Amino acid sequence: MPVSRIIGIGRHHGAIHNRRRRPPIMSEPAFIAVDWGTTSFRLWLMSRSGAVLAERRSTEGMTTAMRTGFADVLQSHLDAIGAPEGLPVLVCGMAGARQGWVEAGYIDVPASLSAVLDGAVRVPGQARDVRILPGLAQRDQNAPDVMRGEETQLLGALASSDAGEKLVCMPGTHSKWVTVKDGGVTGFATFMTGELFEVVSKQTILSHAVAEAEAFTGEHAAFTAAVRDIYANPQLATNRFFTLRSGQLLHGLTATDAKAKLSGIMIGLEIAGAHSTARRETPVVLIGSGALGALYEGAFTALDIHYTVIDADEAVRRGLLAAANAIWP
Amino acid sequence: MPVSRIIGIGRHHGAIHNRRRRPPIMSEPAFIAVDWGTTSFRLWLMSRSGAVLAERRSTEGMTTAMRTGFADVLQSHLDAIGAPEGLPVLVCGMAGARQGWVEAGYIDVPASLSAVLDGAVRVPGQARDVRILPGLAQRDQNAPDVMRGEETQLLGALASSDAGEKLVCMPGTHSKWVTVKDGGVTGFATFMTGELFEVVSKQTILSHAVAEAEAFTGEHAAFTAAVRDIYANPQLATNRFFTLRSGQLLHGLTATDAKAKLSGIMIGLEIAGAHSTARRETPVVLIGSGALGALYEGAFTALDIHYTVIDADEAVRRGLLAAANAIWP
Numbered sequence: 001m002p003v004s005r006i007i008g009i010g011r012h013h014g015a016i017h018n019r020r021r022r023p024p025i026m027s028e029p030a031f032i033a034v035d036w037g038t039t040s041f042r043l044w045l046m047s048r049s050g051a052v053l054a055e056r057r058s059t060e061g062m063t064t065a066m067r068t069g070f071a072d073v074l075q076s077h078l079d080a081i082g083a084p085e086g087l088p089v090l091v092c093g094m095a096g097a098r099q100g101w102v103e104a105g106y107i108d109v110p111a112s113l114s115a116v117l118d119g120a121v122r123v124p125g126q127a128r129d130v131r132i133l134p135g136l137a138q139r140d141q142n143a144p145d146v147m148r149g150e151e152t153q154l155l156g157a158l159a160s161s162d163a164g165e166k167l168v169c170m171p172g173t174h175s176k177w178v179t180v181k182d183g184g185v186t187g188f189a190t191f192m193t194g195e196l197f198e199v200v201s202k203q204t205i206l207s208h209a210v211a212e213a214e215a216f217t218g219e220h221a222a223f224t225a226a227v228r229d230i231y232a233n234p235q236l237a238t239n240r241f242f243t244l245r246s247g248q249l250l251h252g253l254t255a256t257d258a259k260a261k262l263s264g265i266m267i268g269l270e271i272a273g274a275h276s277t278a279r280r281e282t283p284v285v286l287i288g289s290g291a292l293g294a295l296y297e298g299a300f301t302a303l304d305i306h307y308t309v310i311d312a313d314e315a316v317r318r319g320l321l322a323a324a325n326a327i328w329p
Numbered sequence: 330m331p332v333s334r335i336i337g338i339g340r341h342h343g344a345i346h347n348r349r350r351r352p353p354i355m356s357e358p359a360f361i362a363v364d365w366g367t368t369s370f371r372l373w374l375m376s377r378s379g380a381v382l383a384e385r386r387s388t389e390g391m392t393t394a395m396r397t398g399f400a401d402v403l404q405s406h407l408d409a410i411g412a413p414e415g416l417p418v419l420v421c422g423m424a425g426a427r428q429g430w431v432e433a434g435y436i437d438v439p440a441s442l443s444a445v446l447d448g449a450v451r452v453p454g455q456a457r458d459v460r461i462l463p464g465l466a467q468r469d470q471n472a473p474d475v476m477r478g479e480e481t482q483l484l485g486a487l488a489s490s491d492a493g494e495k496l497v498c499m500p501g502t503h504s505k506w507v508t509v510k511d512g513g514v515t516g517f518a519t520f521m522t523g524e525l526f527e528v529v530s531k532q533t534i535l536s537h538a539v540a541e542a543e544a545f546t547g548e549h550a551a552f553t554a555a556v557r558d559i560y561a562n563p564q565l566a567t568n569r570f571f572t573l574r575s576g577q578l579l580h581g582l583t584a585t586d587a588k589a590k591l592s593g594i595m596i597g598l599e600i601a602g603a604h605s606t607a608r609r610e611t612p613v614v615l616i617g618s619g620a621l622g623a624l625y626e627g628a629f630t631a632l633d634i635h636y637t638v639i640d641a642d643e644a645v646r647r648g649l650l651a652a653a654n655a656i657w658p
Binding site: 098137138139141142143144145146174189190191192193195196199200203204205229233234235236237238239241242243245246247249250251266269270272273275276277 | 427466467468470471472473474475503518519520521522524525528529532533534558562563564565566567568570571572574575576578579580595598599601602604605606
């Protein structure tokens with residue numbers, strides 16, 4: 001994907017960082033792509049070929065926009081990049097939830113990825129053509145599940161012509177594991193890994209054991225040992241949590257090792273769960289980036305799981321591009 | 330155990346409820362028993378035969394006493410019941426932790442229960458003879474573990490002459506499962522079930538799904554189904570957490586069913602873990618009481634696990650009695 005030169009960095013209320021880029025020759029703005037999550041807002045001005053011409057990032061996710069108004073949040077970012085009038089906007093993520101801007105519903109799995117393209121809902125009363133992509137729902141009585149936003153990453157990460165079965169891992173607050181077969185989603189499962197790591201490390205007795213931890217990588221011995229231990233013994237997860245405290249009392253376990261171990265328990269448990277819903281030999285595609293993506297890479301390596309990596313940001317932009325080119329041909 | 334008539338209910342700072350009982354004929358006060366936990370303080374004036382002559386309960390656990398002084402907290406309760414001068418005091422629980430009153434150390438397992446009696450530490454500088462019982466430690470590198478207070482419940486629940494193997498379950502904030510063989514502790518495991526239930530139900534996205542829940546029992550269908558599901562599939566625990574949210578979105582799961590399901594996931598996971606450290610056919614002794622004890626009884630029934638029940642309060646008093654009679658014969 002071509003990345004043009006950064007020509008300025010602006011500040012905006014609630015914005016984390018914003019970049020404007022000079023369009024490369026022949027790259028005309030074609031549409032605006034928005035990934036609107038629960039706590040984050042990301043917007044890209046894009047050409048038809050996928051060049052990023054301008055970018056905005058802010059913390060004005062659904063939680064904020066529910067109070068301040070979705071239309072106003074979007075308009076402020078469009079103004080900030082001087083978005084050409086009449087350019088259409090394609091949105092994925094929680095803006096399409098029932099409590100979001102306009103409900104975009106769910107496509108039920110099993111479903112082809114192209115069904116997501118067909119389910120876009122137009123936001124009424126807007127001067128521009130603004131559409132929101134639907135989520136995916138699995139209406140299984142024993143394992144009901146939903147996603148919003150990740151279906152667009154999938155769309156960007158996988159060509160619909162891809163043959164064979166893949167297990168796609170999207171780590172995060174609520175990690176998603178999706179089984180994709182011949183370009184269609186056959187099922188998926190959400191794991192509350194990131195959110196649980198947060199509350200366990202900050203709101204329980206273990207907060208003392210991990211408080212002074214330094215950074216660690218996916219190759220850290222305490223991390224990989226915990227991944228292997230819990231993958232083999234998932235039923236001991238809440239017992240292994242307590243060993244952070246008892247290990248500190250009895251064996252002088254350091255804060256960094258304790259935090260690495262907690263992370264390994266959470267991620268190892270997730271991988272064991274995901275593998276129980278799919279064949280172990282299914283190739284894994286990791287849609288991740290940054291430090292969290294690197295931890296999952298370390299965990300896969302520790303478990304001898306073969307995987308390939310796709311950058312998460314790039315996946316969601318590619319997905320929005322594919323959808324936009326289908327909706328506005 | 331004889332229970333004498335309640336002759337008054339008093340109030341005391343930090344006290345939950347306090348009872349004074351008229352001593353039955355022939356029941357002379359022999360010693361004072363104290364169960365001093367992290368957040369609770371319970372004191373009983375007892376006869377040599379085990380009659381409870383007076384009782385105090387308060388929230389002045391270790392956390393409070395670390396600030397206000399252990400000696401002062403104890404003295405205020407001794408004054409409130411008019412404890413005869415010179416009567417000795419036997420304490421179990423967190424008062425013996427490193428950050429407690431006087432460190433009482435740990436007895437390493439495997440250990441006979443009588444080793445706990447021998448490890449009592451005398452508090453220096455007190456007019457009375459005040460002793461604190463030690464905890465138990467398991468110094469296994471892979472499964473380090475500690476307990477303080479539960480060893481005294483064990484002492485009260487099991488006769489040291491008991492032959493054969495038992496798996497003792499003590500539910501709570503940090504549930505303990507202890508393997509006891511021929512009157513000795515061979516190993517144990519702590520599960521952070523209660524504390525995790527609290528943070529998951531109050532501090533995560535699931536708080537909305539369970540907020541309006543009504544009371545439920547151990548026979549509640551959503552509870553028993555979750556216990557069986559997670560016992561068979563412990564690796565899916567953090568996925569099943571998320572189904573409280575998706576079940577509410579897709580299938581109208583009620584708050585009561587959601588909370589019962591969360592409870593079943595937590596308890597079922599604990600039982601699966603405990604069973605993986607012991608033989609499944611080992612008889613289970615549940616030291617529990619109240620609503621939580623009843624939930625564990627429901628879970629054992631759902632899993633066809635044979636169990637017997639001993640009241641938790643009675644177990645700790647009996648344990649302190651056995652220890653006091655050994656220390657002050």
